[in-house]
Amino acid sequence: MTISALQKARADYQPKLPKSLKGAVKIVDGAATESVADQEDIQKLFPNTYGMPLLTFEEGAESANIPAVNVGVILSGGQAPGGHNVISGIFDGIKKLNPDSKLYGFLGGPGGLVDHEYKEITADFLEAYRNTGGFDIIGSGRTKLEEEAQFDKGLEVLKKLDIKALVIIGGDDSNTNACVLAEYYAAKKAGVQVVGCPKTIDGDLKNEMIETSFGFDTAVKVYSELIGNIQRDANSAKKYWHFIKLMGRSASHIGLEAALQTQPNITLISEEVAEKKQTLQEIVDSMAQVIAKRAANGNNFGVALIPEGLVEFVPEMKKLIAELNDLLAEGSAIEQEFKMMKKSHRLEWLATQLSPESAAVFQSLPTGIANQLTLDRDPHGNVQVSLIETEKLLGEMVKTKLADMKESGDFKGKFGTQYHFFGYEGRCAAPSNFDADYCYSLGFTASVLIGAGKTGYMSSVRNTTAPADQWIAGGVPITQMMNMEKRHGHMKPVIQKALVELDGAPFKYFAENRDKWAIETSYLYPGPIQYWGPTEVCDRTTVTLQLEQAK
Template identity: 35%
Template sequence: MCIQHDQEVMHKLFSNIHLPLLDVTAAPPATPFTNKKVGVVFCGRQAPGCHDLVCGLVDMLCSGSAGNRVLGFVGGSHGLFNKHAVEITPELCAAFCGSGGLEMLGRTVDRIKTVEEMQQVRKACLDLGLDGLVLVGGARTNTDAAYLAEYLKEQKVSTAVVGVPCGIEGSMVNEFVEASVGFDSAAKAMAQLVGNTAIDGSSARKYYYFLKLMDGSTTGGKIPTSHVALEVALETKPNLLLLFEEVDDKRLTLRELVHEIAEVVAQRAAAGKNFGTVLVAEGLLAAIPEFRALITELETLPMPSTVDKVLPELTQWSKAIFTSLPDFIQLQLLLARQSNAALQLSQLETERLMAWLVEDELKERRKKGTFKGSFSPVCQFLGYQARCSMPTDFDSDYAYTLGGTAAILVANGCSGYMAVASDLAQPVQSWRVGGVPFTTMLQVPPSSSTETFRPRPSIFPRKVDLEGGAFRSWLDVRKLCAREEMYENPGPIQLSGPSAGRVSSTIATRFSYLQELAKLREHLEAESTRCRPGCDPPHVMVATQSLSTLNSILDELAGPMAATPSIERVQK
């Protein structure tokens, strides 16, 4: 069985894959934590809220308890490797609280992976005497944190490693993690810009705006997602939305995709509308099979390079595609790569390529007389203007809460945990906080026949669920959006007033796994109480039979799966 195999792989790499879930409660702790020294590192990319996270960490550790100190590593992972840290005081926090960016500490590479890097971190933890280390970032950072926690445990270093889910791409989510810090703010900041632009289009009625939306994961990893693009589409109702996941799911070729866009343009032109707004997810091209093949081939070649050098190295298929692309895309494919050798999809002007290809097809249609409109594309990349936005109230609260939770986890020596908060669609007062072991989130990648390396279990970015509520809301309106101007402009992020509390719909519509688990536990307890010794024997019989049936069903559904981790309580 696959699951059997996965368990074996996990067991080999991690000494304890049955750590319990942790619930943090507000009861006074038996022994207040004192003289703790905790380091914090920005490993991921810029996400609104990261400063508030540090504020939460510092406030939880330093207000009320004596002798606790927080060290911030300057310049991210590099700072950690080089033990370049500054003490973060409540005064420093006050200066950065509520602001965007990672200016407080900066960032560099987002990787702690090689043995050498692990050793450097070990040395830093020992030399600085850290009781805890909080890593802030997305799926990759938290995967690294899992391995680091295991490594330090092996090495008998007592520093507790805790991760926090951050990243505008919003893909560091799963059953336990309902949202990634920064997603709400970045999506809203981009929605404001898309809303403005769409209305600009319908005012002058002469441009097609092709807007590419930054998805943090494409600059940080190889697996793109389109959560931001989908959320922005739900907020603004553009004429078209090109999602990585949908194109991937439908296995669309470039020509088919372009044809679909051209159809909408032609349909609108027939109604006298030679304008519109098209949202393009940053990672789109990675979803197109022939393009993906080309990218894979290019990634094996040294870059930067030139067309002449690269062409002989490509297969016939990829060569044909490469030469069919406009010059500007060819050049962009041959740029220098970032540290992980992955192609920088964010540097690829996907939106311009799409506009160029659509224009090409429309020229053909015009020749045949099937298109009589005009087509003036204006291309824009929305990202850098938004990812350092001031955090929304939601992100401020969420990040601050996670910072405080991380503090409690490290102070309690809970290593190998991610700080989480759940029931996020509820008011802050109703949120539940706790820790989830990294091991519950690691997945063993499917092995392939050509595989020569041992599979490395990782936390994978979660893609947009094409069966999920958010995407289905888009399906409900997309036809109308293509034809008409259903544009909505949510306006700038408000920090007070009635709209300040609104949470983005991706987050608000999420199924709360932990909440369901809690309900389940309540039911079990009710059963147990109801059927206590002394109760009516027929009741016990009914209950027993019923539960037995349920267990058989679940066995059938799930196979021999590991049990849900149990829940323990840690206290502030």
């Protein structure tokens, strides 16, 4: 097989581990936990896995003699850099526990468990995937493990392969499903542990015990390189405003971190829009003011960062989308009638089903955007916001606003736009040193949890702004992160998403500097990810983590 020079050199990289994972491991029980909200409801739903203690790993005196254990692993949801190193960490960890242990990968995501499609991951097979990006080792998928029939079908193949533990590598929804599965198997005394690992480039799976989700570091570094390149081009050509949409449906962590790394002229933060209850027009007006001020200084160019989920945080749009999600819920009478109707009549008819306020907003949108809001829902029953061209919507509205300002003499410059959407470009990049180390540590941590007989836990690695040998490994009960939310019209237990905290250090630093970045050309050019060289360049964490931990 032909591989690139980088792949060949990268294969020799040995990920760094916390001290506590390098030899024998001692597990220290912490305080008992409770869910972040809705404690009574969550405890009723998870009687066997609720209230478990936080776990911290320390260096132990001697290794315990642990029997061989067969482990299954699933990659769930969208790709994120470092997934292969999580699997490498699991493999090396269970082999350290007992060389006769085996690892099986379920193919194509959770569906592989239900459909009994799997592959044994051997040392020779795994070697080609260490320190590489992507999820191609076993593939991923978005099948949701929600029904008891699925759990029972999965249990059949787990029993067949004598698998005693299952590791689910995924985001908040996937780990919610892992928690449900752990509870079900515990209630049935099935003898199968379930452990989760925190993955998502969106960065919205985080809390005190999960400082960052894996893949976020690499993805934002990729996006920031591209943004820096565009800023250099903008400052060279001096004739375009670049409107860049970035991944981040439910939270603006990617946009905020990219802004901290590159210092663009405009960065919209969805959570701030929601806090201030800004309308679309107010957002457009503020953007137009920045563009006009830069034009007055002779700068008819700039860069604006826009989170893909922005429209859901604009109160008027959020209300509209919520109504549309309910109306167009899969299998509903209105959804079926809508699909049978002629396309030319759909939007007008759908407006009659909405509340007067939402109907007015819906009818004010460009036809293309309105159509995008009615497309098939995602597996969770929500509008697919990545298909909504928010950057173009804002660009067109800003153009109209500037035309009005030109007539009134408030804008005397030129306005030309270029549009970009950075998403897939960052999801499968070769992991940064941070993600390579972090993911390997998460996988190794999962193996220790398995060896200790734990279930319903998520791997936790903290103190991540320190050198890797000082990281703190352990486990956090997944139920601790859960609350009740409305999904498909019903209240369900889910892991609470972590949004950008407007009173947090990263946003405060951004807010203190954005007015200067708006008018001046203060661009930073972070360049491509570096794998070899000075530690301050190659092993640096995100600015978000540095500010949060004041380091």
